[in-house]
Amino acid sequence: MERQSLTLEDVAREAGVSRATVSRVINGVRNVDPAIRDVVREAIERTGYAPNRAARSLVTRRTETIALVISGAGEESEGEGDDGGRPGDGVQNAFAARVFADPFFGRVISGVVGFLRPRSMHPVLMVAESAAARKQVTEFLRQGSADGALVVSTHAEDPLPAQLVAEGLPAVCFARPALPVPISYVDLAHREGGRLAAEHLLARGRRRLATVTGPLDLPAGQERLAGFREALERAGTAYVPIAEGAFTRESGAAAMAALLAEHPDLDGVFVANDLMAQGVCELLRERGGQVPQQVAVVGFDDSSVALTCRPPLTTVRQPVEEMAAAMARLLHEHVRGARTEPTSLIFEPELVVRDST
Amino acid sequence: MERQSLTLEDVAREAGVSRATVSRVINGVRNVDPAIRDVVREAIERTGYAPNRAARSLVTRRTETIALVISGAGEESEGEGDDGGRPGDGVQNAFAARVFADPFFGRVISGVVGFLRPRSMHPVLMVAESAAARKQVTEFLRQGSADGALVVSTHAEDPLPAQLVAEGLPAVCFARPALPVPISYVDLAHREGGRLAAEHLLARGRRRLATVTGPLDLPAGQERLAGFREALERAGTAYVPIAEGAFTRESGAAAMAALLAEHPDLDGVFVANDLMAQGVCELLRERGGQVPQQVAVVGFDDSSVALTCRPPLTTVRQPVEEMAAAMARLLHEHVRGARTEPTSLIFEPELVVRDST
């Protein structure tokens, strides 16, 4: 139970050297006599010294911390200000609750932590769904509380990436921002994913196809649809019925209901994410439809619900963990100055065949 | 795009006052002439000044940051060290991936963020499933990178709480540690929850009852079972079949299979969490059993899967968001010195009736 008051000075005295030498040993700088180095290390061990991060940050101008921001647009949370402290405030946060219910974010966190942890770095989790919350994010970075930001947007109109760039703050996005911004990002070849889904359904002999799309103001929504359409077009199908969803289970079911109302004889559907595909499967089952005998369903993401779903989903895998790790690596390079230009890193999707087709 | 090099000095010069005065305005200290205060505020606004956190932390010895630790025991991840940097390392993390697939953690994060954000504080997310990872957590705190830790353990033998206490680091646990440790925690009246489940099943006229328990080395597992048993005992039932699960969907299905093998005529089952209850429902459906007509199922938690599950689950609600917010508040009080003794805060469960009973 050593009180947090041990300083470099103490260790230096213990080892019979100067502060500077101890600092060099700790930071692994060369030019230190191996014998002295060992003496110092032993002194550190014996005293249980832990360097003070604030003091180090003050001089290095680095925190070795990055912010992981889940960012939305619009939907303000009810009256949370910066002045906190009133009783009963902020017991929960609707946006945060909804967002973290999506298994997608668990994968992002897992990937980010996978990259950061071996480097003794840890992400600060921030939720930014309102202008005030976005302000908190930029302030946080401008104060030097973190070296940069990883941003995962849930909406097309998210102004955060542009704000970050305008402030000159290092940042990397998951997915290309819908609004053009000179910022680095990792993304998936969504179009290719749509193509994979179409070809698989065709190969299974399905001909009366339709698709439940993601939000069409999001590049991911547009591109998955475009790839699907393109492949069908090449196979000779000029028209394909579509219904737009919102990447939630409920919206998937609703979109499918709309599709069935117009085209009761569908035999295959490409759904732009697994959560919506789950909704689709449930709706079909409730109506007595058999998946895949009657209607084949292809999802997108290969999230945990793809396995939970009955039947387990054939889906287009998005390597989220690897993408998240790459996003962290990109940011790390920007912060270190090893990379300066906005860079895009595109990953390839992969079809995972299970029982829904 | 102001470079991060604006200091108090600059603002002071701009406002024509001393550094100290600017500092007082920023920190809301009294004894500042309202006129001067406004001049200073304007200068801050004009220059776009943001105080440097490291410099402030260095003198206040506070970071206004707390660590949110998801802690396990045993299961080491494959060879991640502190020296990072080899290519291909840490793209993902099995423990983190599994943990964040559980909707429970989303609720914890939501509750914690709900409390912290109005105070301009943000959690640093840490995953600690190995001795090395736990070391990172204590080092992080000893360096003064965070003021304290919120720890959510996934295993009974988790040594982290005891380590934190031994180091004199402020910490609060979600749930009472299985090993006795003088530490603050928030928890649920699990026994009461078990009782609620039993009484509801009895009220529904079910008499051939059984239960799928959580891990019995966890207080939550033991207590939920104890409460269930106790209530049945009072109603005259001396014996109830049990099968132990691991709080995962798969383990729930397996436990139910074992139960059915011995007691094919069950008409009601209490399952110690919703994830396992989902597994139970799926197994029953696969075997042609009707829920609730044939077997009534009561879950525990009221997590998002309770709604996703077919049929939607009757379950014992655990107010996770409020508990998480309370945990953050408790830690905040400990850090501020407003509270010194280890404190327990017990929340009451609530029965939520849906379609599975």
Added chain:
DNA sequence: ATGAAAGCGCTAACAT
């Protein structure tokens, strides 16, 4: 290869 010393930007006595 090592030490001395100058700050990093801020807060908090203390003096006025």
Added chain:
DNA sequence: ATGTTAGCGCTTTCAT
């Protein structure tokens, strides 16, 4: 009510 000043613990020239 405001200014002056002494550090907070560390890294990093610059000497030696």
